[in-house]
């Protein structure tokens with residue numbers, strides 16, 4: 591039985607997009623509440639003391655964060671389109687793909703915040719370069735592990751593909767100057783197919 595769920599998100603958050611794609615793929619209905627976490631009037635900290643989206647509110651008012659915990663919970667709600675293997679090595683492999691994809695986003699977000707939240711004189715190029723290095727290494731690892739396979743894990747669509755697809759989409763959205771396609775043509779081919787899925791199309795960030 592599906593509970594009444596509410597997701598607090600933002601239209602541009604890649605972590606929230608991952609959760610929304612999981613919901614769409616699993617046909618889980620959920621009320622969506624958008625908030626701007628940087629605006630003084632946001633009420634996000636009432637639900638998540640860390641002040642971050644996404645945050646899932648359950649029917650009893652309980653709050654679940656962060657995105658990895660939310661998707662883990664969602665995958666237990668319905669057997670429709672299982673996205674995370676039940677146990678063991680298979681499960682850990684899919685979660686490690688997710689950690690890699692999320693980790694690339696973490697590094698990109700830190701680079702972006704350095705530009706958007708810090709005055710120019712206080713910006714650290716060494717910090718930016720350090721995190722761009724993680725992005726490059728992470729993409730290289732993803733490209734090598736994907737090779738010419740159709741999906742990241744076990745020849746089937748899983749949370750690993752949602753996480754990696756969201757990461758590539760975030761690169762296009764916020765960092766169009768990072769030209770990852772010529773460096774990783776296999777990722778480009780893979781992403782073209784992923785990005786055409788209704789779940790990805792319905793959750794595109796605003797232009």
Ligand code: GSF
Pocket residue numbers: 602603604605606627640641642643644656657658692699
């Ligand atoms: C990251 C959430 C996050 O940083 C997750 O849910 O997976 N590990 C967490 N969310 C950002 C918005 S975005 O960059 O997607 C956020 O809410 N930042 C507000 C802040 O105060 O850091």
